[in-house]
Amino acid sequence: MNTIETLGPRLLERLPAAVQRPSYDRASLAPGMAHLGVGAFHRCHQAEYTDDLLALQFDRWGIVGINIRPPTLADTLGRQGGLYTRLTRENDHVEARVIGSIVKVVDSQDSPDPALAVLASPDIELVTMTVTEKGYCHIPSTGALDLGHPDIIHDLANPDAPRSVPGILTRALEQRRVTHGRKLTLLSCDNIPTNGVILENVVRAFAERRGDGLADWIAANAAFPSAMVDRIAPAVTQDDLDSVERWFGYRDTAVAVGEPFRQWVIEQKFAGRIPSWDLAGATFVDDVTPFEHLKMRVLNGAQTTLATLGVQAGLEHTFDAVADPLLSVFVRRMLVEETLPTLMPVPGIEPLAYVEQSLGRLKNTAIRHRNHQIATDGSQKIVQRLLNPIRDCLERGTSIGLLSVPVAGWMAYLILASARFGKRWPVSDPYAGRIAAIADETGRDAQALASAILAIDTIFDPGLAANEIFRAAVTSALGELLSDDPMAAVRHSLEQDQVARLKRSKQSAL
Ligand code: CS2
Numbered sequence: 001m002n003t004i005e006t007l008g009p010r011l012l013e014r015l016p017a018a019v020q021r022p023s024y025d026r027a028s029l030a031p032g033m034a035h036l037g038v039g040a041f042h043r044c045h046q047a048e049y050t051d052d053l054l055a056l057q058f059d060r061w062g063i064v065g066i067n068i069r070p071p072t073l074a075d076t077l078g079r080q081g082g083l084y085t086r087l088t089r090e091n092d093h094v095e096a097r098v099i100g101s102i103v104k105v106v107d108s109q110d111s112p113d114p115a116l117a118v119l120a121s122p123d124i125e126l127v128t129m130t131v132t133e134k135g136y137c138h139i140p141s142t143g144a145l146d147l148g149h150p151d152i153i154h155d156l157a158n159p160d161a162p163r164s165v166p167g168i169l170t171r172a173l174e175q176r177r178v179t180h181g182r183k184l185t186l187l188s189c190d191n192i193p194t195n196g197v198i199l200e201n202v203v204r205a206f207a208e209r210r211g212d213g214l215a216d217w218i219a220a221n222a223a224f225p226s227a228m229v230d231r232i233a234p235a236v237t238q239d240d241l242d243s244v245e246r247w248f249g250y251r252d253t254a255v256a257v258g259e260p261f262r263q264w265v266i267e268q269k270f271a272g273r274i275p276s277w278d279l280a281g282a283t284f285v286d287d288v289t290p291f292e293h294l295k296m297r298v299l300n301g302a303q304t305t306l307a308t309l310g311v312q313a314g315l316e317h318t319f320d321a322v323a324d325p326l327l328s329v330f331v332r333r334m335l336v337e338e339t340l341p342t343l344m345p346v347p348g349i350e351p352l353a354y355v356e357q358s359l360g361r362l363k364n365t366a367i368r369h370r371n372h373q374i375a376t377d378g379s380q381k382i383v384q385r386l387l388n389p390i391r392d393c394l395e396r397g398t399s400i401g402l403l404s405v406p407v408a409g410w411m412a413y414l415i416l417a418s419a420r421f422g423k424r425w426p427v428s429d430p431y432a433g434r435i436a437a438i439a440d441e442t443g444r445d446a447q448a449l450a451s452a453i454l455a456i457d458t459i460f461d462p463g464l465a466a467n468e469i470f471r472a473a474v475t476s477a478l479g480e481l482l483s484d485d486p487m488a489a490v491r492h493s494l495e496q497d498q499v500a501r502l503k504r505s506k507q508s509a510l
Pocket of ligand 1: 300303
């Protein structure tokens with residue numbers, strides 16, 4: 001019988017020629033950093049950059065991959081000795097490569113101890129993380145630690161048995177302080193604005209409550225650089241796993257699929273040594289802010305817009321939504337007219353070309369990014385993707401008619417998932433329950449719905465929520481999105497934008 005082999009160190013030498021393999025001596029790779037949250041994105045991004053670096057300049061930078069939330073890693077990556085196939089796909093083109101930079105995996109879903117043992121170890125000089133936006137337990141509108149968060153309440157009462165990211169990291173730093181005192185760099189790779197600052201805020205706020213000078217020790221011995229990370233790498237499907245078996249003849253339970261494009265801009269602010277990822281194409285800069293705004297407002301802003309409006313137009317994936325003639329005109333005009341003027345100059349990047357490149361990436365039909373996946377946790381995403389550019393437009397006195405539509409799109413997405421509106425689709429968002437309760441109480445009146453949602457000050461800054469132009473634009477789009485013709489919101493905002501532009505050009509001609 002012909003049994004299909006599973007990927008693992010023994011198969012490395014016998015991989016088909018079409019699959020690239022690590023070119024360094026993996027057996028002598030020692031762990032030097034840990035990563036929290038080993039999902040598709042990490043496997044397509046930081047782990048690949050590290051694999052590139054190890055091939056160029058071998059060093060002690062093996063990764064220990066830790067999951068504190070499902071899925072478990074032992075039966076997949078663990079069984080494969082940390083090896084996995086990374087596919088990059090663009091329409092019909094596939095490129096396959098086995099990545100070797102993860103040397104060990106640790107499951108810490110049931111107890112924090114396995115994670116703490118790694119994070120507190122003197123061998124670990126750096127911790128990178130992709131724990132999703134909500135993993136930071138911060139208040140989206142302010143960036144402060146959410147002291148009302150159930151996991152934070154739990155962790156402050158049980159600091160030895162933490163379950164939140166801030167609780168686990170603070171505990172690890174506390175253990176480092178008493179055991180060996182070595183410094184640590186903590187590098188957030190999530191799409192939250194000023195991610196390093198937010199990470200530092202939540203850890204410091206937690207440590208201050210622990211007392212005993214811990215917060216001061218952390219301030220002197222840990223660094224929290226910010227970073228902009230980019231590569232589209234959707235949740236892996238059974239079909240992705242099967243395709244490796246079909247194309248290359250071996251089984252891999254930890255495949256990751258991404259687009260060819262990747263980018264990583266990291267603030268130079270480290271507590272000690274860090275990998276020379278710049279050799280592998282990452283950029284070290286003094287200030288990440290312009291890069292971060294560009295990426296979150298343009299690429300992520302487009303994704304959230306296409307996702308929330310795409311779902312309502314019955315479209316499954318990003319590439320379906322961007323192929324829709326109305327949505328494609330809408331998203332380009334929104335980015336060019338309203339978002340771009342809010343951006344600061346970005347060294348080496350031409351903004352219009354960046355918009356075109358981003359929209360081009362979203363057309364890739366081999367990247368099957370579901371609109372529902374992107375719409376997940378929208379409450380944690382809209383501040384940096386939509387509300388911050390809206391705030392900047394309002395300050396400049398420029399129009400926000402288009403950017404307000406996806407904000408209403410996020411509201412409608414959660415409202416339509418409520419019992420009162422017939423549970424149109426299942427949703428996952430920390431604010432889903434709150435919005436469903438508002439929908440149940442308020443009913444169909446768009447003005448009342450918008451008012452109640454805009455009053456959630458942990459998402460909407462009160463100054464923004466009080467702005468009449470913003471309120472009117474969101475309310476009118478929400479009314480249409482909840483009607484039988486949801487795309488009327490998109491059409492009408494484009495028409496109004498056209499009229500306003502004509503008016504402006506007539507005025508400037510006078
Ligand atoms: C996506 C991101 O799910 C989402 O929210 O918008 O994961 C996006 O694909 C990445 O930020 C691209 O770098």
